[in-house]
Amino acid sequence: MAVVAGQQQVDLREAKGWRRTSNRIVTALMVTAFVVVLIPLGFVLVTTIAKGASIISWSFLTSGPIPANVAPANVGGMGPAVLGTIEITALATVLAVPLGILGAVYLNEYGGKNWLAALIGFFSDVMTGVPSIIMGLFIFSIWVVHFGFSGLAGAFALGCLMLPIVIRSTYEMLRLVPNTLREGSYALGASKARVTMTVVLPAAIGGIVSGALLAVARAAGETAPLLFTILIVTAANPNVFSGANTSLPSQIFVNASSPYTGAQDRGWGAALTLIAICFILMIVARLVTARFARYSR
Amino acid sequence: MSTVARADQATPAGSARALSERRPLGDRGFQVLALACGLLVLVILVLIAVSTTQQASSWFTTEGLKIFARTWDPATGQFGALSFIYGTAVTAIIALVMAVPVSIGIALLLTEVVPYRWSRPIVYVIDLLAVVPSVVWGLWGILVFAPWLQHIYTDIASGVNGIPILDNLFGQPVSGASFFTAGVILAFMITPIVTSLSREVIATVPAIDKEGAYALGATRWEMIRGAVWPHSQGGVVGAVLLGLGRAMGETIAAALVIGSSPTITSHLFAPGYDMPAVIANQFGESYGVFKAGLIGIGVLLFAFTIIINVIARGVVERSARRKRGA
Numbered sequence: 001m002a003v004v005a006g007q008q009q010v011d012l013r014e015a016k017g018w019r020r021t022s023n024r025i026v027t028a029l030m031v032t033a034f035v036v037v038l039i040p041l042g043f044v045l046v047t048t049i050a051k052g053a054s055i056i057s058w059s060f061l062t063s064g065p066i067p068a069n070v071a072p073a074n075v076g077g078m079g080p081a082v083l084g085t086i087e088i089t090a091l092a093t094v095l096a097v098p099l100g101i102l103g104a105v106y107l108n109e110y111g112g113k114n115w116l117a118a119l120i121g122f123f124s125d126v127m128t129g130v131p132s133i134i135m136g137l138f139i140f141s142i143w144v145v146h147f148g149f150s151g152l153a154g155a156f157a158l159g160c161l162m163l164p165i166v167i168r169s170t171y172e173m174l175r176l177v178p179n180t181l182r183e184g185s186y187a188l189g190a191s192k193a194r195v196t197m198t199v200v201l202p203a204a205i206g207g208i209v210s211g212a213l214l215a216v217a218r219a220a221g222e223t224a225p226l227l228f229t230i231l232i233v234t235a236a237n238p239n240v241f242s243g244a245n246t247s248l249p250s251q252i253f254v255n256a257s258s259p260y261t262g263a264q265d266r267g268w269g270a271a272l273t274l275i276a277i278c279f280i281l282m283i284v285a286r287l288v289t290a291r292f293a294r295y296s297r
Numbered sequence: 298m299s300t301v302a303r304a305d306q307a308t309p310a311g312s313a314r315a316l317s318e319r320r321p322l323g324d325r326g327f328q329v330l331a332l333a334c335g336l337l338v339l340v341i342l343v344l345i346a347v348s349t350t351q352q353a354s355s356w357f358t359t360e361g362l363k364i365f366a367r368t369w370d371p372a373t374g375q376f377g378a379l380s381f382i383y384g385t386a387v388t389a390i391i392a393l394v395m396a397v398p399v400s401i402g403i404a405l406l407l408t409e410v411v412p413y414r415w416s417r418p419i420v421y422v423i424d425l426l427a428v429v430p431s432v433v434w435g436l437w438g439i440l441v442f443a444p445w446l447q448h449i450y451t452d453i454a455s456g457v458n459g460i461p462i463l464d465n466l467f468g469q470p471v472s473g474a475s476f477f478t479a480g481v482i483l484a485f486m487i488t489p490i491v492t493s494l495s496r497e498v499i500a501t502v503p504a505i506d507k508e509g510a511y512a513l514g515a516t517r518w519e520m521i522r523g524a525v526w527p528h529s530q531g532g533v534v535g536a537v538l539l540g541l542g543r544a545m546g547e548t549i550a551a552a553l554v555i556g557s558s559p560t561i562t563s564h565l566f567a568p569g570y571d572m573p574a575v576i577a578n579q580f581g582e583s584y585g586v587f588k589a590g591l592i593g594i595g596v597l598l599f600a601f602t603i604i605i606n607v608i609a610r611g612v613v614e615r616s617a618r619r620k621r622g623a
Contacts, residue, residue: 015516023516030410033402034419040485041426044437099334106335110328120335122610127338129539129606130599131546133573134345137595141348160341167338191320193327221430224548224573228580249432249549256436256553264440271433278428286421 045275052272055265061273066234066251066266069258073265080236081251081270085277087240088151088230088247089220092158097212099159100166101201107167108174109196121171127164133224135160140228149231151240154247157225162215169211173204176295206292213285217278223249248274345599353593355586364593369559369575371583376590378597380559384476384571385598388551389544391480391565392487396544397537399484400491405521407492408499409507420493427489435553438482443473443554450475450566471566474556479571482554483544491540494613498532499525501617531616538609542602548573572598 014020060077067076103124111117139157147153177200185195201208231244232254248270255267350357356364356376366377403423407416450471457463502525510520556568557578576591576598583591 015514019516019519023518026518026521027410030402030406033399034406036399037403037423037426037485037488041422041429043441044429044433045425047437047441048433099337102331102334103337106328106331110331111335117335120338122614123342124338125610126603126606127342129542129546129602129609130342130345131548131573131602133546133548133576134349134595134599134602137349137352137576137592138341138345141352141592142344145352163341164338191324193324196327217428221428221432223430223432224577227577249430252432252436253549253553256432256439267436271430271436274430275428275433278430279425282424282428 048268048271048275051265051268052270055269056272060266060269064234064236066246067262068234069255069260069263072262073269075262076266078248078251078266078270078273080234081246081248082273083236083238084151084230084245084247085220085249085274087238088154088226088245089158089216091151091155091240092162092219093212093216095155096159096162096215097166100163100212100215101170101208103163103167104170104174105196105201107171109192109200124164124167128168131224132157132161132222133227136225136228139225144229148242149229149244150242151230151237151245152242153229154226154245155240157229158219158222161222161225162219165215165218166212169214170204170208173207173211173295174200176207177203178295203294206288206294210285210289210293213281213288217281217285220281221249221274221278223247223253226250227253248277342603346596349592349596349599353589353596356589356593359586360590364590367561371579371587374586376586378572378590378594380561381570381572381575381594382597383561384555384559384569385545385573385601387476387565387569388480388483388555388571389541391477392483392544393537393541395481395484396488396491396540400488400536400540401495401533403488403492404495404499405525407496408502409517409521409525423489423492426485431486431547431549432553434482434486435550438478438550438554439474442482443478445473446478446481447471447473450477454566465563466565468564468566470564472556472568474554474568475566476555476569477565479551479555479569479574480565482550483547486547486550487540487543490543491536494536494539495529495533498529498536498613498616501532502528532613535609535613535616538605538612542605542609545605546573546598546602548577552577 015023055073061082062079063077064079065076066078066080103120107117107121107124111120135157138160139153143153143156181199181203182195185199186192190198226247227250230247230250232250233244233246237243237245252267252270252274255263255270258264258267360366360376363377365379365382366375367379368375368377369380403419407419411419450467450473453467454469454471457467458469506524506528507520510524515523551571552574555571555574557570557574558568559570559575560567562569572594576595580588580591
């Protein structure tokens, strides 16, 4: 006690006056920023659920063809659009996910720190910033002008959008796989391809799948790449490889610009369906991460 | 002993070259396949530039420098893209002015204020914002948000009537579907990406710097200004630039709420047009030079976003490297 008494007293209390006030103001502003974001999100979700829930039924989701805009809300369904979205997104996933994973394997397992891998990694990040409508114009210029509109063309456009996202998320996951696993496998005499396929990729599979699902969720909600690649039709087209097709986002786009309330209500129903699909994909991605991801940041 | 000797023969010491030459065909094939997939990114980017420019060539050759003219009127064959470039700039700036302070605020809230168990639910909510598809924002924007904003715009316009500069910006004519509405919707859409990128940057600030600031008696705000901000400045600028790229390229929401009127005006509440929106809205009915013009606007948009993204990634990487070196 004597020692302490000999020293000058240090004031450990909270700062006073303007310093305290400014600190509080800034903290309050940060919380306000979050609340400000909640308002539009809540507004959109509540409106979509309120207007869409009364429209959605099993026949709305499955029956077709999509009725004319003037038809009242209780007529017809979005079946062709639901089918088109599932077909085209699935095909895009089949095209883009394996290519993206292999691209990431090159970046992390083979490229390492060489200039080519650095270049590819950099431009893959840049490619995530290319507007989705450009992907649509690209596939239009390179494919549709020669082979016509089809679900396949739409899948190409969505695939171009997904590819860099899958590369980035897979690359991040591969980087987390400990080198000891690779070295252990090499020591047993395995070739690099075998190590990658049987040790590295399985070790990172949880993160890879969840990254791919988030890319699928992003692609499923995209309209712009589909406008010039699949066109918009009202009848169901189960053949994804030929003939014009339709999708939920394209259909919402058409209905949103329509003055008829029946069409608008069908638009809300389609919007709720689309949001539900995207949310389910996101939730599954989170569950996969929580359940299967062995290594995380 | 004999087994050891045989093993040694199979893998001669110090001869890595011999090892690589004995790699089985499948192993080398896999490497080539992976390399091809990596190169695909570069191939696609080059093909985008080449194929779209080719399709747009008739616009570039017939119009020449008039591609930057003010008038866009397919009926009279005038295809100047200036009003769309102007609209893209205006809506992107409105979006950034609103989204950046909010995003940085949330990023700081997540990294410096709330405890870890609270930060995850907040991140989930911000991610939900990113999962809502563009077209749903557009549907809500045009059917619910724009009619509501129109009343507010009308009130503001009558309030600023006659005041010099404000009247030019916020006065009549007003419309629910306008530059400003598009800017607000774009702000909602780019907030998640700017938030998550800024958060990643701010999270790299060394704990020792922050603790040092606190040990000197700094309040949280003083710590943020003194320790966090100098360290993360460069990265946050990169995040903002990436947000700008997103705002410029966002198509469908803008196409629905921007008002579809190719005009250059200082009135933010007036209907306008931007580059992606005009492509989306007019492509279906276009032909000949008209179609080439729309694809050409896409080429310009591609060039702008590539430049912005290259600068942004460069800024982020340089600041990350400098931080590691220091």
